[in-house]
Amino acid sequence: MIPAMKKTFRLAAVLLLIPMVLCGCTASRPDDAPASASPALLLGFSQLGAESAWRLGNTRSIQEAAEKAGVALMYLDANQKQAEQIKHIRSFIAYQVDVIAFSPKVETGWDNVLREAKEAGIPVLLTDRMIRTEDESLYAGFIGSDFFQEGVSAGEFLLQKMKGQTDVRIVELSGTIDSTPMCQRGEGFRAALEGHPELQIIQSVSGDFLRTKGRECMKELLETCERIDVLYAHNDAMALGAITAIEETGLQPGKDIVIISVDGEQAAIDALRKGQINCVVECTPMIGDTIMELSKRLAAGEEIPRVTHPQERVFSEFDSDLDSLLPRGY
Ligand code: GYE
DSSP states (O other): OOHHHHHHHHHHHHHHHSOOEEESOOOSOOTTSOTTSOOOEEEEEEEOOOOSHHHHHHHHHHHHHHHHHTEEEEEEEOTTOHHHHHHHHHHHHHTTOSEEEEOOSSSSSOHHHHHHHHHTTOOEEEESSOOOOSOGGGOSEEESOOHHHHHHHHHHHHHHHTTTOOSEEEEEEEOSTTOHHHHHHHHHHHHHHTTOTTEEEEEEEEOTTOHHHHHHHHHHHHHHOSOOOEEEESSHHHHHHHHHHHHHTTOOBTTTBEEEEEEOOHHHHHHHHTTSOSEEEEOOOOOHHHHHHHHHHHHTTOOOOSEEOOOOOEEETTOSOGGGOOOOOO
């Protein structure tokens, strides 16, 4: 079977046998395409869920990029379950996709299934989040943000904001336990605050990157902590939930409690403009184009960089360009 036919056949099997969402279905060459057009790439992608505006923006970016790049995308959503993601990867192996990409919910527990992918000769691209493994050959590369730097940037803003103050009490709403952004945003923040005993993290709780949990956890923190000066939330969704809880107690978010958040979704930038948030560290979900580019290189048997980070910035109350920012798109 010629490669284009093989792919068409495989794609038809996929369509018949499993309920997957297929986007940019260009696995077979259109009749009027030049004969030299390279056969389309079949990419299996396992998304971890739909927990935040960041994640929805990321999914959209991947689906649109696949369409634009002529990549046949087998997209599956794991609804926040690692076991589902493992099943997805196994089905991608069974259908012999060209490349497997996935956004691992947590860092550990992937070795067995990735060994199966390796034995099947299918390259794996980690997107958004990392894994922890002793066998680095289990994945070809990682494309996603520098979460440690995001934590450092959050800490650096706070140092500037709290200059000269003593006894600053910080609470942290962390993300999903054992996920890369949770671990590294926490570590980077602490690294930036090192040598500053006047800035104390008095409580750290996980709000699982969810708005509802951000609200609940903040409510409890406000009830149990003697005084809170600063909230560091590992994502905008939790910060926005926490803002509601702060307002419910009659306090003013951004004034009575300094708020630092990560992601840069539109609602958080709007809250920053209104003075309800003081700093938003950007983490862009718009990595679809780069995922397609790296997947194509992998399918062609090329090496890719071990790590690719997108360009990101910090938005804060110290900036003069907040009114002229373009719509965020997520
Ligand atoms: O910050 C958060 C999402 O992994 C970078 O996951 C991503 C994080 C993002 O739920 O909003």
